Amino acid sequence: MARVVVDVMLKPEILDPQGQAVQRALPRLGFEGIADVRQGKRFELEVDGPVDEAALARIHEMAETFLANTVIEDFVVKVES
Amino acid sequence: MTARIGVVTFPGTLDDQDALRAVRLAGAEPVSLWHRDKDLRQVDAVVLAGGFSYGDYLRAGAISRFSPVMETIIDQAKSGMPVLGICNGFQILTEAHLLPGAMLQNNHLHFICRDQKLRVENAETAWTADYEQGREISVPLKNMDGRYVADERVLDELEAEGRVAFRYLDLNPNGSLRDIAGITNAAGNVVGLMPHPEHAVEPLVGTGGTDGLGFFTSIVKRLVAA
Numbered sequence: 001m002a003r004v005v006v007d008v009m010l011k012p013e014i015l016d017p018q019g020q021a022v023q024r025a026l027p028r029l030g031f032e033g034i035a036d037v038r039q040g041k042r043f044e045l046e047v048d049g050p051v052d053e054a055a056l057a058r059i060h061e062m063a064e065t066f067l068a069n070t071v072i073e074d075f076v077v078k079v080e081s
Numbered sequence: 082m083t084a085r086i087g088v089v090t091f092p093g094t095l096d097d098q099d100a101l102r103a104v105r106l107a108g109a110e111p112v113s114l115w116h117r118d119k120d121l122r123q124v125d126a127v128v129l130a131g132g133f134s135y136g137d138y139l140r141a142g143a144i145s146r147f148s149p150v151m152e153t154i155i156d157q158a159k160s161g162m163p164v165l166g167i168c169n170g171f172q173i174l175t176e177a178h179l180l181p182g183a184m185l186q187n188n189h190l191h192f193i194c195r196d197q198k199l200r201v202e203n204a205e206t207a208w209t210a211d212y213e214q215g216r217e218i219s220v221p222l223k224n225m226d227g228r229y230v231a232d233e234r235v236l237d238e239l240e241a242e243g244r245v246a247f248r249y250l251d252l253n254p255n256g257s258l259r260d261i262a263g264i265t266n267a268a269g270n271v272v273g274l275m276p277h278p279e280h281a282v283e284p285l286v287g288t289g290g291t292d293g294l295g296f297f298t299s300i301v302k303r304l305v306a307a
Contacts, residue, residue, distance in 0.1 A: 010185075013232075014185070014230060015185075015230075015256065016190060016227075017186065017187075017188050017190050017256075018186065018190065018191070021190060055203070063089040066139075066143065067139070069140055069143065069176065069183055071175070071181075071182065071183040071231070072185065072230060
């Protein structure tokens with residue numbers, strides 16, 4: 001079985017309060033030098049059968065209609081070998 | 082003829098009973114609709130009630146948007162059927178692209194529950210005609226994902242077309258852009274808002290008393306006149 005990863009991130013212009021909360025906690029914990037943190041989602045899809053062009057097209061459609069809300073989020077589809 | 086108004090129950094919907102009660106108090110016949118049914122049982126309008134449908138997994142409203150009942154509601158809403166989405170219902174309407182923009186987690190990351198003052202900015206929609214434009218009302222607000230966002234172009238368009246239906250007054254409880262609490266589609270039949278008018282329809286509860294009843298009397302008058 002092949003694995004396809006879909007990474008979903010809030011668009012750069014959208015405020016990410018979760019990421020900000022993490023970033024503000026870092027110096028308190030002794031981790032210095034991190035200017036910004038943004039938090040996203042990672043989907044790992046175990047795909048039946050070959051990950052050919054047709055399968056990737058389906059996954060792209062799935063990401064666009066369901067896994068990501070493209071009004072607020074960007075996504076990237078990657079095949080993991 | 083009595084208007085029939087449907088209220089959808091998804092797994093995780095919490096406010097369907099209050100919505101059904103509000104419909105009844107406004108003089109219409111409340112009809113329970115189930116998320117798995119495609120058939121809307123001849124209702125004249127639909128309320129998508131608040132709660133946490135499908136546990137808000139993935140994104141609030143994202144999974145519900147693909148339920149069989151929503152397939153029919155999306156079709157009917159596009160051909161003019163009145164739909165009101167309250168809180169989780171508003172989230173479902175944005176996920177279904179019946180309303181523009183999206184809902185995100187509150188900017189302070191806390192669940193919030195308070196009485197919220199609102200200004201009625203558009204009293205010409207199917208669900209707001211019983212209010213006067215500019216009227217200030219108070220209704221309960223309770224949400225985790227209530228931050229309304231859209232890009233500048235969409236926000237400007239909403240403002241220019243008078244489609245910001247409600248704005249938060251005194252305090253913006255969740256970081257919604259331009260203090261937007263509720264919006265309408267261009268036709269005025271689809272309205273979404275984060276606060277809960279269905280919890281303010283009887284004098285016994287809420288600081289606003291019956292401030293929320295106008296949503297339901299508006300639609301009843303509209304349907305009876307039709």
